[in-house]
Amino acid sequence: MARLTIPEIQAKKGKEPIVALTAYDVISARLAEEAGVELILIGDSAAMVVLGHEDTLPITMEEMLIFSRAVARGARKALLVGDMPFLSYQTGPPEAILNAGRFLKEGGCQAVKIEGGEEVSEIVNAVVKAGIPVLGHIGLTPQRASALGGYKVQGRDLDSARKLMRDAEALISAGVFALILECVPSELARRITEKVPVPTIGIGAGPHTDGQILVFHDVVGLWPRFKPKFVRTYAEVSKEILRAVSTYAEDVKQRRFPGPEESFRISEEVLRALDS
Ligand SMILES: Nc1nc(=O)c2c([nH]1)NC[C@@H]1CN(c3ccc(C(=O)N[C@@H](CCC(=O)O)C(=O)O)cc3)CN21
Ligand SMILES: CC(C)C(=O)C(=O)O
Ligand SMILES: [Mg+2]
DSSP: OOOOOHHHHHTTTTTSOEEEEEOOSHHHHHHHHHTTOOEEEEOTTHHHHTTOOSSSTTOOHHHHHHHHHHHHHHOSSSEEEEEOOTTSSTTOHHHHHHHHHHHHHTSOOSEEEEEBSGGGHHHHHHHHHTTOOEEEEEESOGGGHHHHTSSOOOOOSHHHHHHHHHHHHHHHHHTOSEEEEESOOHHHHHHHHHHOSSOEEEESSOTTSSEEEEOHHHHHTOOOSOOOTTOOOOOOHHHHHHHHHHHHHHHHHTTOSSOGGGSOOOOHHHHHHHHO
């Protein structure tokens, strides 16, 4: 079966919700796709949930490309989007195009995501003009968390709600194929969704967006550090892993593992010859 295309994703607007999820490795990508995920984002959240950094800022292009290639080996139907890391695009169009292009040339992705609104619209436009599809991302943009005062809901007062509407319009003019809305009040997300011609994909943006995205580790219960209000945890995978590995450790200590079924044998004849 062929990979979902950007026009196919766009055609879902107003028809059926788009299912998106992050993934960072071959197993999570394969499972996500088998479960029906249509768009996989190789998120810079890997900095936190895979590499253990405090925030998303430290992750590099080289690291993002390693995760992208792993995901590409596991997913052949979902649209793959590489999340451009901090300082890989902010310096201007030439560097942005070169780094975005690497996600396609080396990362096995079909598109990239860039955080920010009006401030980055020229850069987004340059990347789109180079033939690299861009997924926009406005509202809470974690690479700017310090400037925004933390991981906070955006667009609650009139000025910031207006700013978000302008950001959406600027990105549409710049040519994004879809738009992520993160941590935005539901009614504002609804207005943006009705106003823009491309799909909106929400994370903490309520039920009216054209699709939803969450972080893989949040969905399966593998991220104990914090639980944003917008997360629904569908499994307790950490607990299951802890149970399995604890039992393994105890079995080794108690000499219950390995047993005969988990061990290899040699013939008596060879053994006798060896001992003589
Ligand atoms: N595991 C994980 N899940 C994510 O969704 C995620 C990451 N990591 N890392 C990068 C960013 C950081 N994100 C976050 C992190 C925390 C909140 C949070 O706790 N927000 C408050 C809202 C506070 C307010 O009312 O303004 C909340 O209660 O949800 C939101 C988004 C989203 N992204
Ligand atoms: C949560 C999504 C939108 C993201 O940017 C990430 O995982 O890095
Ligand atoms: Mg991100």
